[in-house]
Amino acid sequence: MPEMATAHAASSAGGGVLAIEHRQHRQRLIALALLVIALLVLPLGLNNYTQFVVNTMLVYCLVALGFNVIIGYLGQLAFASAAFFGVGAYAAGLSMARLGLPFPAAILVGAVSGAIVGGLVGLPALRVRGHYLAIITLAVGELLRWCYVHMDSITYGPGGFTLPPMHVMGLPLTDRTKYYIFLLCAAIAIGMTSMLLRSRFGRAFAAVRNNEQAAASLGIAVRRAKVLAFAWSGLIVGLAGALFAVLNGRVSPESFGLAQVLFHFAIVMIGGLASVLGSILGAVLLTGAPELLRNFPGSEEVVFSLLLILVLFFLPRGLSGLLADHFPFLRERLYRGGRDA
DSSP: OHHHHHHHHHHHHHHHHHHHHHHHHHHHHHHHHHHHHHHHHGGGGOOHHHHHHHHHHHHHHHHHHHHHIIIIISOOOOOOHHHHHHHHHHHHHHHHHTTOOOHHHHHHHHHHHHHHHHHHHHSGGGTOOTHHHHHHHHHHHHHHHHHHHHOHHHHOGGGOEEOOOOEETTEEOOHHHHHHHHHHHHHHHHHHHHHHHHSHHHHHHHHHHHOHHHHHHTTOOHHHHHHHHHHHHHHHHHHHHHHHHHHHTEEOGGGGSHHHHHHHHHHHHHHOTTOHHHHHHHHHHHHHHHHHTTTSTTHHHHHHHHHHHHHHHHOTTHHHHHHHHHOGGGOOBSSTTSOBO
């Protein structure tokens, strides 16, 4: 009899957990459906300038997502996002300006170029880590920027270059059309990244982040996991760089310096490490905040710094952690029915 009671209690507890998970899944689907509807109708109420700002938010959502794969999920202190961002922008821009490729093909070229550079940059991560890896990746970014400035015959030098006119089905590419293209790219990238992070590769990233030696002892290919994470990060951030070039219609070296690295880092830290939702929240907040402070000269840097300090002290898991505490269905998990990522 005691055994039957214990089994019944365990069955009831298991049923309760399944019911909670089912309810949270339904809440996620409802929230996602409402978000999709809102995003599809959003451009109808925006002027050209606000539309440009929203397009910029989509670009930096991708930047933060790719950067978070390395610094959040893999746990590597690597600041290569500006390098991938610049490679994607220059690869896409030059393929249009010099090779005459249409912009959809150029976007693919930018993403693939970012992935290739990402895989190469990941090689030093096999031997060094921590501050040494941070310095190496920063140096790679500055080396690439030096190439943009001095390889005039290829990159047009320090003045940069303007992209040729872009068209969709014979019509000029407007900011509203760019929005829907960017939104499609962002949706695909977010969906594929989420699938990757929930696969055995994503769990390998988390294992390497927590303890490399323990991960290796469990049969996880640590070296492969690191190179894959860097290559995937390069793919997503390179895609963002290509969209950045399309958005502005111009590419120049000053867009890919150390300030860009600090901006990417702040987005991820404020939004939340190891969080897809945090990447989106941080990008939307830090891209939109300067527009709200435009009428207060000099306040942008102060507010930006205070926000970063407050989040690091009082919200170590970022805005996504705060939301997940109040709305459990927003918690992201690498294991079905398991612990948070």
